[in-house]
Amino acid sequence: MGIIRVSKDKDNPYVVLNKTCLEDVKLSWQAKGLHSYLISKPDHWKIYVNDLYKRSKNGRDATANILRELIENGYITRTPCRDSNTNKMLGGYDYQVYEIPLENPQKLKSRKTDFPETGFPGNRVSRKPENTEVVSNDFKVNNDITTIVINEQPQQDETTYIKKYFEKYIGVITPNNFIELMSYLDDGMEADVIIRAIDEAISNGVKNYKYVKTILNNWIEAGVKTNLELTEYQNEFERKKKSKQEKKQSNHKNVNTPNVSKNKFHNFNETFTQYSPDELDDIIKKSQKVKFK
Numbered sequence: 123m124g125i126i127r128v129s130k131d132k133d134n135p136y137v138v139l140n141k142t143c144l145e146d147v148k149l150s151w152q153a154k155g156l157h158s159y160l161i162s163k164p165d166h167w168k169i170y171v172n173d174l175y176k177r178s179k180n181g182r183d184a185t186a187n188i189l190r191e192l193i194e195n196g197y198i199t200r201t202p203c204r205d206s207n208t209n210k211m212l213g214g215y216d217y218q219v220y221e222i223p224l225e226n227p228q229k230l231k232s233r234k235t236d237f238p239e240t241g242f243p244g245n246r247v248s249r250k251p252e253n254t255e256v257v258s259n260d261f262k263v264n265n266d267i268t269t270i271v272i273n274e275q276p277q278q279d280e281t282t283y284i285k286k287y288f289e290k291y292i293g294v295i296t297p298n299n300f301i302e303l304m305s306y307l308d309d310g311m312e313a314d315v316i317i318r319a320i321d322e323a324i325s326n327g328v329k330n331y332k333y334v335k336t337i338l339n340n341w342i343e344a345g346v347k348t349n350l351e352l353t354e355y356q357n358e359f360e361r362k363k364k365s366k367q368e369k370k371q372s373n374h375k376n377v378n379t380p381n382v383s384k385n386k387f388h389n390f391n392e393t394f395t396q397y398s399p400d401e402l403d404d405i406i407k408k409s410q411k412v413k414f415k
Contacts, residue, residue: 137158139158140221142221143158143161143197144158146195146223148195149191149195153188153195153197156188157197157219159177160198161219161221174189182302186301190301196224196225196226196227197220197223198220199217199224202216203216280307283313284303284313284316287320288300288320288331291321291324292320292324292329292334293329295331296331303316303334303335303338306342309347310347311338315338315346315348315349318349318352319337319338320334322337
């Protein structure tokens, strides 16, 4: 086999990577590539699925599956986003990317049934052996060991509710479809909006996952992520629909209105009953004089 040589641009800064992930035979080349991309970003960088899949040829679902692979192998962890004051779930998840995989990655069952494998705000965390220097991509030497406490009890409030609601009114949802459905939460969509998409599918009599996904994609394209935004969007849609119907009815009315040709007597209330016999006779004589003049 031929030797592959790399031609480097000396004018560009380099990325310092721990080779553990690159040498991990359990990972696909796609997972290794995405992990390297994430590690190359600054520590404060945020992950968004909609942004990631636009930066490569992989689609949204393929990108979600690659992230899922990294989670399964301990290179990424996630925790639900919660308000620091009220502890209320905000939608989406905090993702942390590791250079060295965790010894006990999150369980596959929890990820399949309760959590999506896509990204939302997160940051990179470097886990290093003692006395080893690793240069971060902010170009600073960091010798600190970062300890991450992972909550072993999945916080399933929203995801479990959505799954149960879907299966109650639509039908059984496959693990992969559920992962896709939950990816909307990762993109910042509120759980109630997903529930309303399910309700709309039910009201339209189309009880299948693809239709729910189509509804959600349409709302995402319209910039709808919150309950309030959805209400405003639907109200605006109804206003436009009503205006269009009124315009159509107005045009239809104009088309059906008989076109009555006018003559020089059209101002006489279309009859001569208001004139006396002498007045009417005088009008006719004048008309005949003009006609035979």
